[in-house]
Amino acid sequence: xxxxxxxxxxxxxxxxxxxxxxxxxxxxxxxxxxxxxxxxxxxxxxxxxxxxxxxxxxxxxxxxxxxxxxxxxxxxxxxxxxxxxxxxxxxxxxxxxxxxxxxxxxxxxxxxxxxxxxxxxxxxxxxxxxxxxxxxxxxxxxxxxxxxxxxxxxxxxxxxxxxxxxxxxxxxxxxxxxxxxxxxxxxxxxxxxxxxxxxxxxxxxxxxxxxxxxxxxxxxxxxxxxxxxxxxxxxxxxxxxxxxxxxxxx
Amino acid sequence: xxxxxxxxxxxxxxxxxxxxxxxxxxxxxxxxxxxxxxxxxxxxxxxxxxxxxxxxxxxxxxxxxxxxxxxxxxxxxxxxxxxxxxxxxxxxxxxxxxxxxxxxxxxxxxxxxxxxxxxxxxxxxxxxxxxxxxxxxxxxxxxxxxxxxxxxxxxxxxxxxxxxxxxxxxxxxxxxxxxxxxxxxxxxxxxxxxxxxxxxxxxxxxxxxxxxxxxxxxxxxxxxxxxxxxxxxxxxxxxxxxxxxxxxxxxxxxxxxxxxxxxxxxxxxxxxxxxxxxxxxxxxxxxxxxxxxxxxxxxxxxxxxxxxxxxxxxxxxxxxxxxxxxxxx
Numbered sequence: 013x014x015x016x017x018x019x020x021x022x023x024x025x026x027x028x029x030x031x032x033x034x035x036x037x038x039x040x041x042x043x044x045x046x047x048x049x050x051x052x053x054x055x056x057x058x059x060x061x062x063x064x065x066x067x068x069x070x071x072x073x074x075x076x077x078x079x080x081x082x083x084x085x086x087x088x089x090x091x092x093x094x095x096x097x098x099x100x101x102x103x104x105x106x107x108x109x110x111x112x113x114x115x116x117x118x119x120x121x122x123x124x125x126x127x128x129x130x131x132x133x134x135x136x137x138x139x140x141x142x143x144x145x146x147x148x149x150x151x152x153x154x155x156x157x158x159x160x161x162x163x164x165x166x167x168x169x170x171x172x173x174x175x176x177x178x179x180x181x182x183x184x185x186x187x188x189x190x191x192x193x194x195x196x197x198x199x200x201x202x203x204x205x206x207x208x209x210x211x212x213x214x215x216x217x218x219x220x221x222x223x224x225x226x227x228x229x230x231x232x233x234x235x236x237x238x239x240x241x242x243x244x245x246x247x248x249x250x251x252x253x254x255x256x257x258x259x260x261x262x
Numbered sequence: 263x264x265x266x267x268x269x270x271x272x273x274x275x276x277x278x279x280x281x282x283x284x285x286x287x288x289x290x291x292x293x294x295x296x297x298x299x300x301x302x303x304x305x306x307x308x309x310x311x312x313x314x315x316x317x318x319x320x321x322x323x324x325x326x327x328x329x330x331x332x333x334x335x336x337x338x339x340x341x342x343x344x345x346x347x348x349x350x351x352x353x354x355x356x357x358x359x360x361x362x363x364x365x366x367x368x369x370x371x372x373x374x375x376x377x378x379x380x381x382x383x384x385x386x387x388x389x390x391x392x393x394x395x396x397x398x399x400x401x402x403x404x405x406x407x408x409x410x411x412x413x414x415x416x417x418x419x420x421x422x423x424x425x426x427x428x429x430x431x432x433x434x435x436x437x438x439x440x441x442x443x444x445x446x447x448x449x450x451x452x453x454x455x456x457x458x459x460x461x462x463x464x465x466x467x468x469x470x471x472x473x474x475x476x477x478x479x480x481x482x483x484x485x486x487x488x489x490x491x492x493x494x495x496x497x498x499x500x501x502x503x504x505x506x507x508x509x510x511x512x513x514x515x516x517x518x519x520x521x522x523x524x525x526x527x528x529x530x531x532x533x534x535x536x537x538x539x540x541x542x543x544x545x546x547x548x549x550x551x552x553x554x555x556x557x558x559x560x561x562x563x564x565x566x567x568x569x570x571x572x573x574x575x576x577x578x579x580x581x582x583x584x585x586x587x588x589x590x591x
Binding site: 063065084085086089090094095097101102103104105106109110111113114115117118119122123124125126127128129130131133134136137138140141153154172173175176 | 272273274275276277279280452453455456457458459460461463464466467468470471472473474475476477478479481482485489
């Protein structure tokens with residue numbers, strides 16, 4: 013079967029600093045992949061390359077069978093490749109309902125309708141509200157984003173991405189900055205997403221990674237160092253040395 | 263309150279956001295007061311209404327989409343000269359004059375929007391200012407068309423709807439300007455509460471997130487910039503039709519800068535901010551220049567500093583905050 017998302021020889025460098033070297037990645041449909049690696053390994057860079065926020069120096073990116081390397085970020089989103097951000101990238105002055113309604117409206121192609129009141133688009137609003145309820149944000153959906161508790165803002169990150177109806181979702185440390193006792197909630201929400209959705213997430217907490225990932229990719233110095241099932245990665249002596257052995261923060 | 267909100271459906275909630283508030287109705291009724299309270303000042307009132315429309319056009323791009331412009335007078339001037347020239351060369355019908363001005367300004371707005379939509383922040387200020395200066399000098403050098411520094415002479419505006427004569431006291435001028443302002447305000451208000459209006463607020467709130475939700479921000483910006491240019495053009499045409507003259511300062515840098523001051527004074531991103539700001543600014547100018555004709559900008563400066571220090575979101579932002587505090591008790 014064609015992988016949901018794959019890359020071929022993806023490379024990027026800033027001057028002499030190589031941040032991605034010859035990345036060959038393949039996410040099968042419906043996979044739950046974790047991307048791990050020490051700080052500065054190029055994990056976020058890889059997401060930026062795949063989503064088009066950075067242009068690669070070489071290589072190609074495929075969404076299904078389509079080469080999306082030259083597409084603009086919003087084009088990739090419309091074709092089903094969505095992401096979330098490690099640092100909250102939300103709409104501070106909109107409430108959760110407005111923000112997700114906006115994302116749904118963009119996907120449905122009605123965001124240029126300038127005459128009808130937004131409240132007349134019943135299905136759009138209900139779809140947005142359903143997404144919020146699914147992520148347990150239903151009771152705070154009228155609260156302005158900047159006033160939401162931090163953990164809920166992290167969930168809203170995911171809600172915005174889901175509103176684009178992605179086939180592939182790249183989550184950049186979805187629980188970043190959330191206290192360990194709450195990060196489980198966020199990953200429970202992630203785990204409850206539809207099985208058709210292909211997921212790749214960056215995460216530092218190894219307990220979380222081993223619990224939620226079916227497959228792990230280890231990135232070191234911009235290149236794929238190892239990949240395999242959680243058991244294989246746990247048993248890999250090299251990985252233990254470069255990553256699992258050292259204490260991480262963030 | 264919290265209970266009421268949980269009972270309401272999301273759809274009704276969003277509908278509630280666009281409901282007319284009593285204060286809005288009071289505001290529009292108050293705009294009729296000059297007819298009784300200050301009949302000697304109807305010319306000023308008319309200019310305030312025109313400037314308010316101009317400020318509204320800037321609010322749509324600045325307050326909603328976050329596009330800072332220091333050259334918006336370009337569109338005001340284009341509108342003013344379009345209507346003025348039409349009238350000078352034989353067609354002085356006011357309503358079609360407005361339409362022609364809107365059309366011309368929109369064309370120029372759309373043409374420049376391709377560049378505007380690619381930039382943000384400081385670069386935008388420089389770009390819009392550059393366009394404004396460029397157009398100002400073009401109008402200056404094209405004296406054969408615009409009358410140059412002498413201004414455009416020989417404008418004659420026909421009776422409004424074939425009946426209302428543009429009198430010296432400004433009865434017709436104010437009624438006309440106010441009616442046009444009100445109708446276009448209604449349009450702007452609808453736009454703000456539409457999905458497109460939501461998208462504009464999205465651009466203002468977080469430009470970088472927009473592509474990540476699949477939004478075509480550039481197309482949105484081009485669209486609102488064109489609409490805003492058309493509104494500014496209509497404001498310019500109103501001025502040339504009601505004063506029956508057009509001068510170069512209709513597209514000067516000062517006009518663009520003053521407009522920004524008015525919007526900041528009133529409060530950007532609230533639709534009414536530009537209206538209130540224009541009224542405060544123009545009345546203040548009228549009063550201060552009566553007291554100290556040479557130094558009135560000094561007092562405008564004081565006003566601006568005081569408002570920005572004590573009410574960072576403008577007069578309306580400050581009032582909204584006070585109201586929220588009062589209701590919170």
